[in-house]
Structure formats: structure tokens, C-alpha cells
Amino acid sequence: MSTYLITGGTVVDPSTDPDGGGRRADVLIENGEVLAIDTSIAKDDVEAIDATGLVVAPGLVDLHTHVREPGREDEETILTASAAAAAGGYTAICTMPNTDPVADSAAIVEKVWALGREAGLVEVLPAGALSKDLAGEKMADIGEMAMSAARVRLFTDDGRGVQDALFARRAMEYLRGFGAVYAEHCEIEALARGGHMHEGARSLALGLRGIPAAAEELMAARDIALARLTGCRLHLLHISTAGTVELVRRAKAEGLPVTAEATPHHFTLTDAALEDYDPMAKVNPPLREESDRAAVVAGLADGTIDAIATDHAPHSREEKDQELSYAPPGLVGLETALALTISELVEPGHLSLTQALERLSTAPARVLGLEDHGRIQPGRPANIVVFDPGAAWTIDATRFNSMSRNTPFEGRTVTGRVAHTFFNGRHTVVDGVVRVGAAV
Ligand code: DOR
Secondary structure (H helix, E strand, O other), X not given: OOOEEEEEEEEOXXXXXXXXXXXXXXXXXXXXEEEEEEOOOOOOOOEEEEOOOOEEEEOEEEEEEOOOOOOOOOOOOHHHHHHHHHHOOEEEEEEOOOOOOOOOOHHHHHHHHHHHHHHOOXXXXXXXXXXXXXXXXXXXXXXXXXXOOOOOOEEEOOOOOOOOHHHHHHHHHHHHHHOOEEEXXXXXXXXXXXXXXXXXXXHHHHOOOEEOHHHHHHHHHHHHHHHHHHOOEEEEOOOOOHHHHHHHHHHHHOOOOEEEEEOHHHHHOOHHHHOOOOHHHOOOOOOOOHHHHHHHHHHHHHOOOOEEOOOEOOOOHHHHOOOOOOOOOXXXXXXXXXXXXXXXXXXXXXXXXXXXXXXXXXXXXXXXXOOOOOOOOOOXXXXXXEEXXXXXXXXXXXXXXXXXXXXXXXXXXXXXXXXXEEEOOEEEEEOOEEOOOOOO
């Protein structure tokens, strides 16, 4: 394994200096680990990476990635999702269980985990389903998944919310024993069914059935009450409304074990993106109103929302290129998240770069209990992203490593570009290009 010396960059590590702006330092990587971080390191026989003008940060961690393997390998595989993640600066992804078959047993999560290891580009951490087949009725093989080689630590029926409050309670009671996280896709189906966008003035004007904010907020409130009752750790996935942000704020003030994430599309776009009935902007939960978007930004700024997660959801061209009401919800996000975060949150001054990296890396690593991500520390595996925070580029989906191209951000000019990614000390992205096969 090569020895690397990253020279001249600004090291920003939110785990050790959450309020700082980073410091100029060289980083030496040997045998897969960070060996030293110092103002000036001199060493022969190294591969030198000139990071002058660049930021050196902990590799990003995505709490919410839909890989389509097993089942829809025409849309994304674990290898292509891993490549997209590495290109986006990620070193770990938590994969959602709504595959076909559903990841509701040890056999499936071990398969996903093993394929991730084979791809060797990022750490692939499968989330397990809470219920068999995501049906919300019988509990999935939670214990077996937690004890399997994949060591599942986050369980969710994402893609669907758990509709039955008693099931949610029992699942939380059970998960608590494992110290695992109950993660909810907050959506009361009786209120959301048949909706294609956020319910409000725009859905009315467009003549489309809407999904009210209450469909999310009611389930978030229920789950917070159940976290209080059971003591289970609760993570709210892709929160999108001002009301949910406020519920999380109050739960945290009360000291409940509640965390939350928001996506780049929810802090960047509103339901105005659907004005021309663009299926690319159809996503679940839907893009909301400006007041919701602003509340998500404020929640990320004050730490109410712990993490930025992509909800990377690949869909085929045939399926997405349909009339809005037929197109499936979802968009790909791994290759645009860092740049959207810098462009929408850091450049306008809502978050410092260090805070943004905390939400993209250190905080999600903490939610998953990952000690080898979210920090740059001597003696730990080198999971690092090197990026140019000032480089402007135009999003061009044909250049994605993902197999799918469904993005509402096509043609948008953004700032912040990944130059290098190191995963466990392996140089997986070199000058912006993914090295598939870097594992060997
Ligand atoms: O937009 C979405 N797409 N939201 C979800 O919850 C599921 C996801 C998917 O799997 O396509």
C-alpha cells in the first residue's frame, strides 16, 4: 500500500475544532492510516499530493443512500453507488433497505455489505428493515441483522413510514436493547396517499394532489413521544417542514435521544421547481414552501438538524421521463451534495465551512457510531476528502458515476469540487476521477 503525503492544504476537522476555520498542515498516510498531521512533514518515497489552496477534511458520511442492488441493477449497483459516493467525497454510506428483495434478513444485509467490500471504494453499511418486506406488520430479523457480519446499527422502513404506532413502539423497545437506531420516514399514508407534491397554494394552482406538511409532522410527533416512552434512539430521515424542525428542536431541548437529517434538495429548492411539472423535482417528502426551506436552513445552522443526507434515489430514464403523476419520486444526490452545501449554506453565510463539514461527516458518523470516519486522527484509518472550496462547475448528469441521471440540478453552476478521496488509506479519487479497482 502506498504512502501518501498531502501537502499545503487547510485541514478542517470538525471533530477536534468545531468552531475553528482549519489550519495549514501536511497529512502523512501510511499503511492505510493517518500517521501524522503537522505544519511541515518531510519524507522521501511518498506519493505527494499538492493540496495548496484546497481543504483536507474527514471523508463524508451519507446516512441515506438508495442502492438498487439487489433488484434494480439497471438503475444502480453497489459498485456504481460506491463510485458515485467516492466521487462526491464520501467514505461511508448507509444503504436503505427498500431493495428487491428487501434487506430484512441477515442474508440480504450480509450480501450488500460483502458487495460493498468487494467494490472497495467506500464503507457500505446496510440499514436493515424494521418490518418484513416493509409491510409494517411482522418484525424483520432485527437481532440477526444486528449480530451479522454487516453489524447493522440503523433500522428503518424508509420509502415508507411505520403506520402502526404499536409496531413502532415494539420495534423501539426491541432496538433499544441493541443500542441500535430507529430511523423513520415520517409519512402518514392516509394523509399522503395519491399526492405528487407539497400541498399548498402551488399544488392548488397546478391542479395536482398534494401531500400536507401534517403527514410528516404527525408521525414525527408520534415517534418523539415513543422515543420518550421507550428510551430508544430515534433518527428522523429527510425532514422537510418547519413544523418538524420545531418538533426536533423541542425534543432536543428536552434531552431526548433524537437526531435528524435534511437533504440538499430540501435546503436548496421549493415547490416552485414543479411549476413546469418537472418529474425530476418529484421527491418524497416533497419539496416544500419557502418558509419550510428557510426553517431547514436555520435548523442546520443551529444544530437542530444534525446531518445533511442525500436520499440518493436513482431511477431509470424510462420511469422518470413520464408525466409527473406517473414518475416515481426521488433524485440522485451523492455527486452534488458537497457543492450544494457550499453553494447554498456556506457561501451565503448560514454555516461556516467547518459546521457544514460537521453536518456532512462528523455528525452522521456519530449517528452510526463510526469511530473511523468523521475525523482525521493519527492512528485511525485515513478516510479523507480533499476539495477545492472555491472551484465553480456546472452540473452535468452525463458525467455522473451513478448509473442514473435523475437530477433537478442539471445545468446549475455550483461551487466546491472534490479533487481526491482516500478510503482506508487507498486513493479512490485522483484529480476528480474515481479509480474503480483501487481496492486491489
Ligand atoms: O423520493 C424518494 N425516493 N423518497 C423515498 O422515500 C424513497 C426513494 C426511492 O427509493 O426512490
